Amino acid sequence: MNEGMKTTTKKMVKEDEIFASCTFASLGLHATLCDELRDKMGFEVPTLVQAQAIPAILSGRHVLVNAATGTGKTVAYLVPIIHHLQKSDRRIQRADGTFSLVLVPTRELCMQVYETLQKLLHRYHWIVPGYITGGESRSKEKARLRKGISILVATPGRLLDHLKNTSSFLYSNLHWIVFDEADRIFELGCGKEVEEILDHLGSRKNIVNKDNGTSSFEFPQQNLLFSATLNEKVNCFAKISLENPIMIGLDAGNNALEFQPSEHGRFLGHDINDEAQPTRKEKNLIADYKIPTQLVQSYVQAPCASRLAVLFSVLKYLFERDCFEKTLVLFSTCDAVDFHYSLFGGFKFSSSESEPRSEHLFLKCKIFRLHGSMKPEDRRTTFQAFKSEKLALLLSTDIAARGLDFPNVRCIIQYDPPGEAIEYVHRVGRTARLGERGDSLLFLQPTEIDYLQDLRNHGVSLTEYPLVKVLDSFPVRGRKHFVEKFVSLESHSWIMFLQRAVESFIAAEE
Numbered sequence: 001m002n003e004g005m006k007t008t009t010k011k012m013v014k015e016d017e018i019f020a021s022c023t024f025a026s027l028g029l030h031a032t033l034c035d036e037l038r039d040k041m042g043f044e045v046p047t048l049v050q051a052q053a054i055p056a057i058l059s060g061r062h063v064l065v066n067a068a069t070g071t072g073k074t075v076a077y078l079v080p081i082i083h084h085l086q087k088s089d090r091r092i093q094r095a096d097g098t099f100s101l102v103l104v105p106t107r108e109l110c111m112q113v114y115e116t117l118q119k120l121l122h123r124y125h126w127i128v129p130g131y132i133t134g135g136e137s138r139s140k141e142k143a144r145l146r147k148g149i150s151i152l153v154a155t156p157g158r159l160l161d162h163l164k165n166t167s168s169f170l171y172s173n174l175h176w177i178v179f180d181e182a183d184r185i186f187e188l189g190c191g192k193e194v195e196e197i198l199d200h201l202g203s204r205k206n207i208v209n210k211d212n213g214t215s216s217f218e219f220p221q222q223n224l225l226f227s228a229t230l231n232e233k234v235n236c237f238a239k240i241s242l243e244n245p246i247m248i249g250l251d252a253g254n255n256a257l258e259f260q261p262s263e264h265g266r267f268l269g270h271d272i273n274d275e276a277q278p279t280r281k282e283k284n285l286i287a288d289y290k291i292p293t294q295l296v297q298s299y300v301q302a303p304c305a306s307r308l309a310v311l312f313s314v315l316k317y318l319f320e321r322d323c324f325e326k327t328l329v330l331f332s333t334c335d336a337v338d339f340h341y342s343l344f345g346g347f348k349f350s351s352s353e354s355e356p357r358s359e360h361l362f363l364k365c366k367i368f369r370l371h372g373s374m375k376p377e378d379r380r381t382t383f384q385a386f387k388s389e390k391l392a393l394l395l396s397t398d399i400a401a402r403g404l405d406f407p408n409v410r411c412i413i414q415y416d417p418p419g420e421a422i423e424y425v426h427r428v429g430r431t432a433r434l435g436e437r438g439d440s441l442l443f444l445q446p447t448e449i450d451y452l453q454d455l456r457n458h459g460v461s462l463t464e465y466p467l468v469k470v471l472d473s474f475p476v477r478g479r480k481h482f483v484e485k486f487v488s489l490e491s492h493s494w495i496m497f498l499q500r501a502v503e504s505f506i507a508a509e510e
């Protein structure tokens with residue numbers, strides 16, 4: 001973490017590393033839509049991924065986009081679809097049903113894409129956006145589908161449910177299917193669910209050649225896959241959902257990802273229709289993770305006995321010394337989020353045991369929590385509130401790890417490392433978006449330190465966080481801690497003092 005860096009909105013990378021030198025109009029977009037992007041969204045020029053993806057999608061071909069987190073992928077797929085819909089000779093009507101489907105892995109991301117759509121469609125009132133996602137009442141969703149939704153944003157499970165059970169869901173005019181966070185959707189949908197969706201939508205016709213009995217697929221719709229991380233799951237996904245796609249963001253230098261357009265297309269160095277799985281070596285060659293260059297990535301090694309006091313100390317340091325606007329802390333379970341939420345929200349502290357009266361809240365910032373076991377309404381209000389707060393702390397599970405665009409999140413703390421290394425990329429991608437500054441801190445217990453090597457295998461290297469300097473900055477009984485040589489975290493006077501205070505607070509609580 002850059003010590004004492006001012007929290008400015010100054011971009012940390014050169015503009016030409018984020019934005020293209022062309023205009024939205026030069027990409028072939030309708031003038032009104034370009035005006036909307038400028039006036040409603042404040043977007044003057046396209047980002048690099050938008051400059052490549054928008055013309056590719058306008059061409060009508062299938063497209064696979066691999067671009068770092070926070071580079072504008074959402075607009076990259078929404079805008080060409082809106083461009084085509086607004087220019088159709090006859091204005092589309094609700095009775096025409098759904099023309100485009102956007103599949104996303106979480107409810108919060110569903111709402112976020114829906115809100116972006118509402119802004120983009122401000123001048124196109126006849127193009128109706130909508131969403132269906134778990135946690136809503138199915139009957140309300142049925143009613144919305146019956147009326148007709150032109151561009152529908154949905155999570156896979158609930159979509160399949162309506163495809164099977166809502167006869168009034170009209171999608172005979174479906175032309176675009178977008179898979180945002182494609183690898184995650186495939187993982188969640190375990191492939192079968194997604195294949196069922198594609199088959200229900202008529203998006204994948206299995207053509208059997210009468211002469212030689214071979215089968216291939218025909219795709220009447222235009223399918224678009226987006227993700228910041230490519231892996232074997234996306235490879236399988238591409239196999240069942242893309243036909244000879246245009247590949248964007250795949251480094252030519254990484255031969256495992258070279259794409260040779262051919263009748264079926266090849267992907268990750270393999271013919272995507274080839275049943276043979278990539279060899280172990282080729283798997284290891286799968287893309288280096290695309291991490292924003294300006295992101296400062298650190299780790300801290302903290303044994304179990306002191307990691308809570310360390311987390312407390314780092315948060316206090318961030319909010320009181322570095323004035324970081326917003327911080328997101330990620331835990332592995334809902335219970336862990338709930339436990340730390342009640343602890344952080346209630347823990348009072350006095351810097352000297354002899355003056356208990358001077359107790360005050362240890363963390364002086366608004367604290368929110370977000371996880372899948374919360375009521376849908378609470379998830380929605382929390383999501384919106386954290387987005388609008390200026391100084392806040394969000395404790396969450398991986399529900400907040402992908403796609404969510406929280407303005408001014410300056411630091412991502414992973415208190416529990418993600419199960420899969422690939423989730424690391426998406427978690428840290430909640431900050432350092434679009435050239436903004438950002439920091440990430442990964443907590444590792446001594447037994448987890450090999451995780452760093454796993455990340456290094458994907459081109460990600462972390463520096464050690466200057467933890468002792470932070471701990472030494474907290475006075476104990478009015479005196480700053482100073483020892484010649486650091487022995488261990490457990491024996492640090494501040495950690496021992498804080499740990500005792502936390503334990504007695506927890507012991508006294510229901």
Ligand SMILES: Nc1ncnc2c1ncn2[C@@H]1O[C@H](COP(=O)(O)OP(=O)(O)OP(=O)(O)O)[C@@H](O)[C@H]1O
Nearest residue numbers: 043045046047069070071072073074228403405434
């Ligand atoms: N052309 C643009 N000019 C300025 N800001 C933009 C532009 N395009 C997108 N943005 C902003 O950049 C931020 C990131 O956009 P978006 O959420 O689409 O990124 P993403 O690539 O989908 O990220 P993730 O991989 O995390 O889903 C958003 O705040 C969005 O409003």
